[in-house]
Amino acid sequence: MPESATGVALNTIEVRFTGGMLALNRLLMTLQNKRMPVAGFTLGSDSDGMRATILLDCPPESALRYTALISALEDVREAGPAETIEVALIETSRDWRELAEQWSVEAHEDDGTVVASGEPEKVEAFLAVLGVEDAVRVGPLARPEAGGGI
Secondary structure (H helix, E strand, O other): OOOOOOOOOOEEEEEEEOOHHHHHHHHHHHHHHOOOOEEEEEEEEEOOEEEEEEEEOOOHHHHHHHHHHHHOOOOEEEEEEEEEEEEEEEOOOOOOHHHHHHOOOEEEEEOOEEEEEEOHHHHHHHHHHHOOOOEEEOOOEEEEOOOOOO
């Protein structure tokens, strides 16, 4: 997970939009033109359209203002704060179960591959303690906050 350059905690927003590449281009140009402090960007798609998880390196008040700007774009269905999780796929010969519990990381093994997920900082620490050099990291993903804040 990217580190904050400003010393302020990173704020995660999730944006759901339709319209394909043109809508994505509009979103990216808005991020650039408004000089939003983007520390991370993950793009995904599902049956409902495209979704972007954006990590902003700014105070929460500024993140809310940027979210309001993004939600005004014509292709954006919804935008709002989200909880962030990290997902990593690793192969290791070391016993990972106790370390996963110690670092509060959810993990299970599937066909020799360990799938670990949790808060980005905890997954990062878990991988460092485990001594993993090669891992497939999906990157920060948004999980909408409880209470439907979007």
